[in-house]
Each structure stands twice: as C-alpha cells, then as structure tokens.
Amino acid sequence: GNSVTQMEGPVTLSEEAFLTINCTYTATGYPSLFWYVQYPGEGLQLLLKATKADDKGSNKGFEATYRKETTSFHLEKGSVQVSDSAVYFCALQLRGSNYKLTFGKGTLLTVNP
Amino acid sequence: SQTIHQWPATLVQPVGSPLSLECTVEGTSNPNLYWYRQAAGRGLQLLFYSVGIGQISSEVPQNLSASRPQDRQFILSSKKLLLSDSGFYLCAWSLDQGYEQYFGPGTRLTVT
Numbered sequence: 001g002n003s004v005t006q007m008e009g010p011v012t013l014s015e016e017a018f019l020t021i022n023c024t025y026t027a028t029g030y031p032s033l034f035w036y037v038q039y040p041g042e043g044l045q046l047l048l049k050a051t052k053a054d055d056k057g058s059n060k061g062f063e064a065t066y067r068k069e070t071t072s073f074h075l076e077k078g079s080v081q082v083s084d085s086a087v088y089f090c091a092l093q094l095r096g097s098n099y100k101l102t103f104g105k106g107t108l109l110t111v112n113p
Numbered sequence: 114s115q116t117i118h119q120w121p122a123t124l125v126q127p128v129g130s131p132l133s134l135e136c137t138v139e140g141t142s143n144p145n146l147y148w149y150r151q152a153a154g155r156g157l158q159l160l161f162y163s164v165g166i167g168q169i170s171s172e173v174p175q176n177l178s179a180s181r182p183q184d185r186q187f188i189l190s191s192k193k194l195l196l197s198d199s200g201f202y203l204c205a206w207s208l209d210q211g212y213e214q215y216f217g218p219g220t221r222l223t224v225t
Contacts, residue, residue, distance in 0.1 A: 034213075043203055043216040089157065100147070101214055105156035
C-alpha cells in the first residue's frame, strides 16, 4: 500500500536556525508529493508541491526536492522564524485514486526567539 | 476565488447523541469533496470522499456517515456518537482534474 513516513517530533529550534524535516514514501506508481502546514487551531494549508522526479517545490523560504531514487521529499528552510511554529505534514497523491491524499503523522515544529 | 466553510467551529456532545457537521464550497462546480479526521497526537485519516452528488465512498468502517445532497455541500453525520469520535474534522475540496486539496478551517468535536 501507499504510505508516508515523517521524522518524529517535536522539533525545537532557535530563530534563524536551519530546518530539515525528513519525509520518505512508499507508493505503487509515481505520486505527486506535498507539504502541508497547520498553524495552531487552524486547518491545513498547502505549503509546496512537486509532481515529478527532481522537481523542487518552494514557498515562503521552504524547499523540498522530489527524489525518486531515495523516495524522499525532505522539507528544508535556511533560517526559521518564530512564525514558522506549526505542524508540518508530508503527503502523497496518486493519479487515478480520486486524488486522495495519504498523509504522514505530522511533525510539530517550535521555534523559540 | 474559491472558499470553503465548515460549521460549527467547535462542538461538545454527549456520548450517544447525534452529529451533523456541514461543509460548503463556493466559487467552483463539481468539486471532489473529502472528510478527514485528526485525532489527538495522530495524523490525518481520510474518512469519506465524494466525486459527485449522491456519490460517497467510505475509507474506514465506523459509526459515521456522509452525504452530498448538493453539488457543493458535504455533510458528516452520526446517529450515536462514541468517545472515540472526538477529534478535529477537516473538510477539503479539489478540482476533478487537479492535484491540490484545499482545506476548511475544521470543526473540533469533543464527545463527553
């Protein structure tokens, strides 16, 4: 079956630190990959996406590269801010599956000033 | 532009009581609609999805049900709530041809 594995949190960083949240996947086929962010008490927002191998998604200083050879989509940011504190979800989606998303369990990030 | 609404925002219900959560989408036609549940400390679990009026697919057997009486309306229901039904319920939509899913603000349900 299809699955997404994220590094377990929580992750606590100081402001301006470098962030990496690991994500690997298992899929029957070639999925599209996503990172969603959930701020406290809110729904999910799409952060970035990549639809094919070697694509790099980027938004708000965050980046992730679709690595087919390692089945990974790690999220990175060079300098985090307090406002980046949130839960981050990695997800995959396969065509022909009515676009259902399979999510990882989420990683809580806390950035301290 | 498209918007998605969910209500109520929070709900506290006793065990055994009925449930009705509503989700509506504006600004698009014939969207795919989804209900997810996020239990405390866990990831998101897809409960139901719908590709059209009256068409509902269930992902997880449970005491919940879903209905789509109108093109842009998606309802999550239960006849008798269980304690294990507590969680954060998220509705989402996507274009039939698209990839991204767009999420509503969620409903926090506490069953006491």
